[in-house]
Amino acid sequence: MNRMITAMAAVLLMLSTAACNNSELEKLRAENSKLANENKTLKDELTSQWASNQQLQQSKSEAANDLNNAAIAAAKNAEEAAVAAEASAKAAAESAAAFKVIAEMVAA
Incomplete structure (x- = not known):
């Protein structure tokens, strides 16, 4: 009898342990x-x-390219x-020379 x-106590203990393990397993699954x-x-x-970030890198690259251009x-x-x-200075010098020639012609 004992x-x-x-x-029976051992079976109940195993069932109780299995139930606890099952409950823990469900908690772990939820987590x-x-x-x-x-x-x-x-x-x-x-x-x-x-x-x-990829878009920002592309924009940065395009901006750097635009700045370089x-x-x-x-x-x-x-x-x-x-x-x-330089051309304007040359033309001004030529004009001054022409005016000088004209002024000399008028003075003569």
Whole structure:
């Protein structure tokens, strides 16, 4: 009789342990599901930030290229302005020489 009671107690203990383990397993599954959802959310946010960063890098590259092109154009314009200023100075010198010749002719 004692053996039967001991065996029944052992079976009840095993069933109780199994029930506790099952309850713990359900808690762990719920926690795992929650963590998986958080992980997906973080992954989505990171993917979005990465895409935004890629767009910013592209914009930065385009802006640097535009700035470089503007600097090249400004240098070209400055060179053209220097050539024009030289031509203008030459024309002014020629005009002054012509006026000098005319003034000498009038004075003579």
